[in-house]
Amino acid sequence: MTTPENVPPVLIIPLRAGEQQDMEAPGKPDSARQLVLALVFGIAFGFLLQKGGVARYEVLMGQFFLTDFTVIKVMLTAIIVGMLGIFSLRALGLVELHVKPTHYAANIVGGLLFGVGLGLLGYCPGTGVAALGQGNCDAIAGIIGLMAGSYLYAETSGYVASTIQKIGSRGEITLPELLGIRLSIFLAAFVPALVLALFALARLAP
Amino acid sequence: MQSASGAWSPYLVGTLIGLLSMATFYFSNKPLSVSTAYARLAGMVGNLFSRRHTGNLKSYQDTPPKIEWGVMLVVGMPLGAWLAAVTGGEITGVWVPALWEQHFGPDVAPRLGVALVGGMILGYGARLAGGCTSGHGISGALQLSVGSWIALPCFFVGAVATAYLLYRF
Numbered sequence: 001m002t003t004p005e006n007v008p009p010v011l012i013i014p015l016r017a018g019e020q021q022d023m024e025a026p027g028k029p030d031s032a033r034q035l036v037l038a039l040v041f042g043i044a045f046g047f048l049l050q051k052g053g054v055a056r057y058e059v060l061m062g063q064f065f066l067t068d069f070t071v072i073k074v075m076l077t078a079i080i081v082g083m084l085g086i087f088s089l090r091a092l093g094l095v096e097l098h099v100k101p102t103h104y105a106a107n108i109v110g111g112l113l114f115g116v117g118l119g120l121l122g123y124c125p126g127t128g129v130a131a132l133g134q135g136n137c138d139a140i141a142g143i144i145g146l147m148a149g150s151y152l153y154a155e156t157s158g159y160v161a162s163t164i165q166k167i168g169s170r171g172e173i174t175l176p177e178l179l180g181i182r183l184s185i186f187l188a189a190f191v192p193a194l195v196l197a198l199f200a201l202a203r204l205a206p
Numbered sequence: 207m208q209s210a211s212g213a214w215s216p217y218l219v220g221t222l223i224g225l226l227s228m229a230t231f232y233f234s235n236k237p238l239s240v241s242t243a244y245a246r247l248a249g250m251v252g253n254l255f256s257r258r259h260t261g262n263l264k265s266y267q268d269t270p271p272k273i274e275w276g277v278m279l280v281v282g283m284p285l286g287a288w289l290a291a292v293t294g295g296e297i298t299g300v301w302v303p304a305l306w307e308q309h310f311g312p313d314v315a316p317r318l319g320v321a322l323v324g325g326m327i328l329g330y331g332a333r334l335a336g337g338c339t340s341g342h343g344i345s346g347a348l349q350l351s352v353g354s355w356i357a358l359p360c361f362f363v364g365a366v367a368t369a370y371l372l373y374r375f
Contacts, residue, residue: 029272029274030274030275030278034234034275035274035278037233038277038278039279039282041226041234041238041279041282042278042280042282042283042286043282043286043289044282044286045223045226045238045279045282045283045286046282046284046285046286046287046290047287047289048222048223048226048290049219049283050212050290050294050296051213051290051294052214052216052220052223053212053213053216054211054212054219055291056212056303057303057304057305057306058303058304059211062211063365064362064365064366064368065373066366068211070211070216073216073217073220074219074220074223075220075339075344076220077216077217077219077221077223077224078220078221078344078348079344079347079348080224081220081223081224081225081227082223082227082228082344082345082348083347083349084224085224086227086231086349089232094232095228095231095232096235098231098349099346099349099350099351100337100346100351100353101353102356104353104356106334106335106336107335107353107356108356108357108360109334110330110331110333110335110357111331111335111356111357111358111360111361111364112331112360112363112364113331114327114331114332114334114335114338114360114361114364115331115361115362115363115365115366116324116327116331116364116365116367117324117325117328117329117331117364118339118364118368119324119364119365119367119369119371119372120320120321120323120324120327120368120372121320121321121324121328122303122321122324124240124338124339125240125244125332125338126280126339126340127339128325129280129283130283130284130286130287131287133283133284133285133286133287133288133289134287134288134291134296134297134298135291135297135298135299135300136298136300137299137301138300138301138303138306138317138318141317141319141321141322141325142321142322142328143244143325144322144325145325145327145328145329146241146328146332147245147248147251147329148322148325148326148329149327149328149329149330150244150245150248150330150332151248151249151251151252152329152330153329153330153334154245154248154249154252154264154266154333155263157263157264157333158264160334172351173351173352173353174349174350174351174352175350175351175355176350178352186350190350202217
């Protein structure tokens with residue numbers, strides 16, 4: 001129990017330059033400072049998911065029955081705030097993007113499969129561990145299933161990479177790049193559209 | 207209809223998750239994402255049985271099974287949720303959620319069976335899609351990733367259809 005006492009002062013030191021190098025080396029293990037930071041971020045994330053009610057089976061299923069829109073409200077708000085924040089920080093040169101590669105077929109088929117699993121389990125990978133933390137023990141079966149399903153995917157990953165992942169593989173492409181619009185112009189239209197959608201949702205499903 | 211299903215407003219929680227996301231980018235140069243950690247943990251279990259077999263699988267060459275940033279994030283999450291539930295007096299301690307019990311009865315086995323199968327499909331789907339509700343749904347969407355804006359509606363379409371079919375019986 002001596003280490004946690006020593007940690008907080010270390011966290012406050014920004015260490016920007018060294019940090020970037022730290023992260024650029026892909027094979028390099030994460031530093032102890034980063035592992036502790038991740039734990040703190042995880043605690044914050046789990047705390048927020050529970051406070052938002054999205055660690056509850058009833059709230060997630062309510063979203064899929066279209067009777068409770070808490071999940072979409074939380075997600076859409078997070079997307080808007082995060083989008084404004086990340087692109088502002090990036091404009092200041094403080095962060096870099098980590099855009100996931102797009103593979104149309106895998107995104108669609110995997111997304112639909114994910115949805116089927118979500119409807120059956122009633123938790124997603126993140127809200128599942130949050131559900132466990134608040135005492136929903138059925139999430140344990142879901143977590144074991146998630147690990148088994150991930151391993152099963154690994155068994156097929158060589159095949160998937162040479163087949164379905166090749167269909168509609170577009171690399172790390174973003175919406176403005178796809179549409180051939182400048183980022184600033186895209187954001188100037190897209191962010192207000194998302195805010196409007198959120199206001200409409202707040203009105204229709206208070 | 208209730209205005210908030212959680213202790214805090216969904217808009218407040220969403221705003222704070224957006225800010226948290228900025229913090230992970232700034233301090234750790236990483237987006238919030240969860241599902242890869244399950245794959246890494248499963249790989250660690252796989253290593254207990256056959257290190258050679260697990261190491262030969264393509265996805266474990268890309269994301270090696272080890273404790274790293276993403277795994278620590280997921281380790282922290284139940285702790286945070288526990289803290290939130292304790293401070294809010296919302297610890298549940300149930301094996302069968304109330305909604306499930308109303309519809310399917312109090313038996314634990316059917317719920318755990320469906321949760322296990324659901325979890326497997328969820329895990330496979332997350333890896334195939336390249337992310338989950340956090341990685342695609344929040345982090346990918348806020349970075350305007352095309353694949354994330356495709357996967358996210360697919361998550362909802364699949365879940366709405368499945369939830370409807372499941373509760374019809």
